[in-house]
Amino acid sequence: MKKIINQPADIVTEMVSGLTRAYPDFIKRLDDTNVIVKTEQTSQVQLISGGGSGHEPSHAGFVGDGMLSAAVCGEVFTSPTPDQIYEASKAVNTGAGVFFIIKNYSGDVMNFDMAKDMAEMADIQVDFVIVDDDIAVENSTYTQGKRGVAGTVLVHKILGNLARSGASLVAIKKAAEVLVPEIHTIAVALSGATVPEVGRPGFELPEDEIEYGVGIHGEPGYRREKMLPSKDLAKELVDKLVLSFDGDTTSHYAILVNGMGATPLMEQFIFTNDVMDLLDDKGVKVAYSKVGNLMTSIDMAGISLTLLRLSNADWLEGLNADVKTIAWG
Amino acid sequence: MKKIINQPADIVTEMVSGLTRAYPDFIKRLDDTNVIVKTEQTSQVQLISGGGSGHEPSHAGFVGDGMLSAAVCGEVFTSPTPDQIYEASKAVNTGAGVFFIIKNYSGDVMNFDMAKDMAEMADIQVDFVIVDDDIAVENSTYTQGKRGVAGTVLVHKILGNLARSGASLVAIKKAAEVLVPEIHTIAVALSGATVPEVGRPGFELPEDEIEYGVGIHGEPGYRREKMLPSKDLAKELVDKLVLSFDGDTTSHYAILVNGMGATPLMEQFIFTNDVMDLLDDKGVKVAYSKVGNLMTSIDMAGISLTLLRLSNADWLEGLNADVKTIAWG
Numbered sequence: 086m087k088k089i090i091n092q093p094a095d096i097v098t099e100m101v102s103g104l105t106r107a108y109p110d111f112i113k114r115l116d117d118t119n120v121i122v123k124t125e126q127t128s129q130v131q132l133i134s135g136g137g138s139g140h141e142p143s144h145a146g147f148v149g150d151g152m153l154s155a156a157v158c159g160e161v162f163t164s165p166t167p168d169q170i171y172e173a174s175k176a177v178n179t180g181a182g183v184f185f186i187i188k189n190y191s192g193d194v195m196n197f198d199m200a201k202d203m204a205e206m207a208d209i210q211v212d213f214v215i216v217d218d219d220i221a222v223e224n225s226t227y228t229q230g231k232r233g234v235a236g237t238v239l240v241h242k243i244l245g246n247l248a249r250s251g252a253s254l255v256a257i258k259k260a261a262e263v264l265v266p267e268i269h270t271i272a273v274a275l276s277g278a279t280v281p282e283v284g285r286p287g288f289e290l291p292e293d294e295i296e297y298g299v300g301i302h303g304e305p306g307y308r309r310e311k312m313l314p315s316k317d318l319a320k321e322l323v324d325k326l327v328l329s330f331d332g333d334t335t336s337h338y339a340i341l342v343n344g345m346g347a348t349p350l351m352e353q354f355i356f357t358n359d360v361m362d363l364l365d366d367k368g369v370k371v372a373y374s375k376v377g378n379l380m381t382s383i384d385m386a387g388i389s390l391t392l393l394r395l396s397n398a399d400w401l402e403g404l405n406a407d408v409k410t411i412a413w414g
Numbered sequence: 415m416k417k418i419i420n421q422p423a424d425i426v427t428e429m430v431s432g433l434t435r436a437y438p439d440f441i442k443r444l445d446d447t448n449v450i451v452k453t454e455q456t457s458q459v460q461l462i463s464g465g466g467s468g469h470e471p472s473h474a475g476f477v478g479d480g481m482l483s484a485a486v487c488g489e490v491f492t493s494p495t496p497d498q499i500y501e502a503s504k505a506v507n508t509g510a511g512v513f514f515i516i517k518n519y520s521g522d523v524m525n526f527d528m529a530k531d532m533a534e535m536a537d538i539q540v541d542f543v544i545v546d547d548d549i550a551v552e553n554s555t556y557t558q559g560k561r562g563v564a565g566t567v568l569v570h571k572i573l574g575n576l577a578r579s580g581a582s583l584v585a586i587k588k589a590a591e592v593l594v595p596e597i598h599t600i601a602v603a604l605s606g607a608t609v610p611e612v613g614r615p616g617f618e619l620p621e622d623e624i625e626y627g628v629g630i631h632g633e634p635g636y637r638r639e640k641m642l643p644s645k646d647l648a649k650e651l652v653d654k655l656v657l658s659f660d661g662d663t664t665s666h667y668a669i670l671v672n673g674m675g676a677t678p679l680m681e682q683f684i685f686t687n688d689v690m691d692l693l694d695d696k697g698v699k700v701a702y703s704k705v706g707n708l709m710t711s712i713d714m715a716g717i718s719l720t721l722l723r724l725s726n727a728d729w730l731e732g733l734n735a736d737v738k739t740i741a742w743g
Contacts, residue, residue: 087604087624089681089717091643091688099644100680103687107671107703141679275416295416314420315428342436347676349712350470351429352418358432359420374436376740378707383678386713388418411705414743 086279086286086384093282097138097158104145104411111409112148119158119165120173121145126154130248130257131177134186134241135170136193137162139280139383140301143238146379146412152245153410154183161280161383162302164192170200174209182210182254184261186240188233189217212254214261216240218270218391220329221298221306232300235343235380236268236391242413243403260399267396269329271322272389274299274306274345278382297321301345301382315352319359322390327367330394338364339373339404341391346381348388353377356388373404379412415608415615415713422611426467426487433474433740440478440738448487448494449502450474455483459577459586460506463515463570464499465522466491468609468712469630472567475708475741481574482739483512490609490712491631493521499529503538511539511583513590515569517562518546541583543590545569547599547720549658550627550635561629564672564709565597565720571742572732589728596725598658599670600651601718603628603635607675607711626650630674630711644681648688651719656696659723667693668702668733670720675710677717682706685717702733708741 090096097119105114105121113124120135127150134144135157144156155173159165174183183204187197194215201211218236225232240261247260274296277286287303290296295318298306327334342357344350357376364371372395380389395401419425426448434443434450442453449464456479463473464486473485484502488494503512512533516526523544530540547565554561569590576589603625606615616632619625624647627635656663671686673679686705693700701724709718724730 087621087641087715089604089644089647089677089685091645091684096680096684099687100683103683103685103690103705106690107683107686107705139678139680141683146679275418292416312416315418316420318418346678347713347715348418349468349675349710350475350707351425351468351712354429354432354436354470355420355425356418356432357436358428361432361435376432376436378679381678383680384676384715386416386676410743412743414739414741 086284088281090281096281097160100138101158108411115172115176118169118172120155120169121148122155122173122176123148123150126177126179128179128181129251130181130254131183132186132241132245132248133157133173133177133183135159135165136188137164140380142412143380147238147241147410149408149410151249151406151408152241152413161282164190164196167196167199167203170197171203174200174204174211175207178209184254184257185211185213186237186244187213187215188237189215189230190227190233191229192227210254212258214265216265218268219300220269220325221271225300225304227302232304234270234301235341235389236270238379239268239341239391239393240264243400246403246406264400267394268391269326270389270391271325272299272387273297273318273322274385274387276386277303278385280383299387301380303382315356316359319356319363323360323363326390326392334367334369337370337372337395339393339395340371342376343380343389343391344378345385345387346378347384347386353388360390372401415613417610419610425610426489429467430487437740444501444505447498447501449484449498450477451484451502451505452477452479455506455508457508457510458580459510459583460512461515461570461574461577462486462502462506462512464488464494465517466493469709471741472709476567476570476739478737478739480578480735480737481570481742493519493525496525496528496532499526500532503529503533503540504536507538513583513586514540514542515566516542516544517566518544518559519556519562520558521556539583541587543594545594547597548629549598549654550600554629554633556631561633563599563630564670564718565599567708568597568670568720568722569593572729575732575735593729596723597720598655599718599720600654601628601716602626602647602651603714603716605715606632607714609712628716630709632711644685645688648685648692652689652692655719655721663696663698666699666701666724668722668724669700671705672709672718672720673707674714674716675707676713676715682717689719701730
């Protein structure tokens with residue numbers, strides 16, 4: 086598989102360099118790290134996220150006023166190290182503390198937890214939330230419980246707006262604990278992702294098959310079947326998601342249609358149209374929607390659908406608030 | 415090749431439906447057309463662009479305050495019809511006239527020209543510019559002269575800001591004629607794009623080869639060779655582009671690194687880093703940069719690089735101005 090890279094070992098360093106050189110007005114790299122921070126930190130609780138690389142624009146693409154204060158880029162599909170998360174915390178803290186948004190992978194949870202200890206020893210207040218929005222399966226290759234996937238970006242956005250408005254660390258923690266359980270995601274994969282160091286796809290699907298419930302590192306899903314029209318793929322995901330909210334079709338929802346990396350926007354919009362039809366049929370009101378490549382899996386072809394039940398009016402306001410980042414327009 | 419679609423014949427209709435249902439706050443579809451317009455037209459010269467579909471987010475993703483007033487979506491890789499362009503013109507004109515931004519393909523030029531005649535018969539003032547930024551080759555499968563590619567998006571942005579500021583049709587035409595020759599683009603392809611109705615790539619590249627200068631519909635480029643590291647690909651494109659400006663390394667430039675659809679952002683940022691290194695080496699100052707999938711070719715893997723020589727201070731201001739669109743954040 087052809088990839089536009091130099092040495093595989095330099096991928097993350099060079100990617101972070103390219104990112105920060107392209108957008109010097111509002112992001113910069115912390116020296117000698119793969120940490121990206123806002124150029125200007127305002128006095129607020131600072132949100133920090135991160136994880137393995139390969140999910141671009143997550144998370145560096147969401148660093149900016151109104152979203153993240155820092156993103157920590159691990160190696161490809163590899164958790165960032167505690168010292169880098171700690172460096173990010175030191176760099177952005179302005180006294181009100183830092184709040185970690187962690188996707189639920191065992192390595193990420195462990196390393197962010199160690200970074201929390203390090204930061205607290207340096208008198209930085211830390212709290213965190215673990216995002217586990219992928220309803221496809223319980224427990225996975227790298228996860229206890231459910232995986233954290235594309236819905237994490239909605240957490241960045243909503244908590245980012247809250248943090249910018251001056252909410253305390255306690256208030257953000259409280260909001261996060263109510264918000265995360267209301268975000269449910271499920272994906273369908275058409276192909277596996279190729280980690281550059283490996284050079285072949287993490288899993289192979291026959292030319293006429295798809296797999297439901299695949300994770301963003303190619304973790305197994307729950308069923309393979311023959312390729313179907315978009316509306317049938319949409320039906321599978323919508324039905325599963327609505328069921329996961331106990332069939333609640335009276336609440337208002339936000340939706341996120343997320344491309345996994347190699348799926349054209351054309352297909353993402355066709356799929357969105359089918360999702361809208363299905364939700365209309367069920368009487369579900371969509372109060373907010375977003376479509377695009379926000380949490381990718383390198384070059385995987387596929388799509389995920391996220392439903393966020395809008396049980397708090399602040400959340401819709403948070404989604405709509407203006408921000409200055411690379412990837413949230 | 416698996417694609418998330420329903421019937422191939424319905425692709426554009428369903429895509430436009432998905433687009434407009436996802437972002438009802440600022441775009442809508444004109445009834446019975448594949449034309450997307452801003453929900454609110456202010457009193458200004460209205461910019462209209464369009465072309466064949468398959469280049470998403472171009473052009474519908476750039477409809478919004480400060481960029482395009484309307485985008486006309488043709489069938490996949492097929493020029494939009496004159497009547498749809500005319501409908502767009504009628505719908506958005508507020509008396510100050512409409513300005514067409516046309517990529518240089520024979521079909522597009524012909525159909526926009528016919529639409530101009532239709533609009534003028536209805537007393538709508540029309541002017542236009544033809545964008546021909548692809549310096550790779552002269553004349554192509556569907557083109558007399560050079561092709562119009564990713565640099566077109568920079569034209570949307572800069573003229574969009576000018577139009578919003580109240581410039582007249584005459585002033586916009588004059589600005590466009592100075593701007594377009596200062597935008598040069600060149601691409602490298604790693605794979606061909608698959609038009610859904612066709613079901614196989616428009617051209618095939620061996621597993622270890624790339625092709626320089628390929629167009630956004632898979633038109634032939636100028637050379638095939640073995641796959642190279644990112645920095646060598648970057649060198650080929652940067653050298654060609656700087657030479658196309660007669661080796662002018664003293665001016666300031668804006669750059670656009672554009673993914674062709676299936677190329678991960680990770681690779682785009684690594685490539686950007688190499689481009690920045692090469693421009694630094696030459697002493698070229700980059701005053702603005704943008705990276706992402708802005709003018710795609712369905713699921714082609716590859717990248718294009720655009721240099722815009724900033725010979726007018728308004729252009730940088732135009733690039734930096736805030737807008738509300740799907741794809742320009």
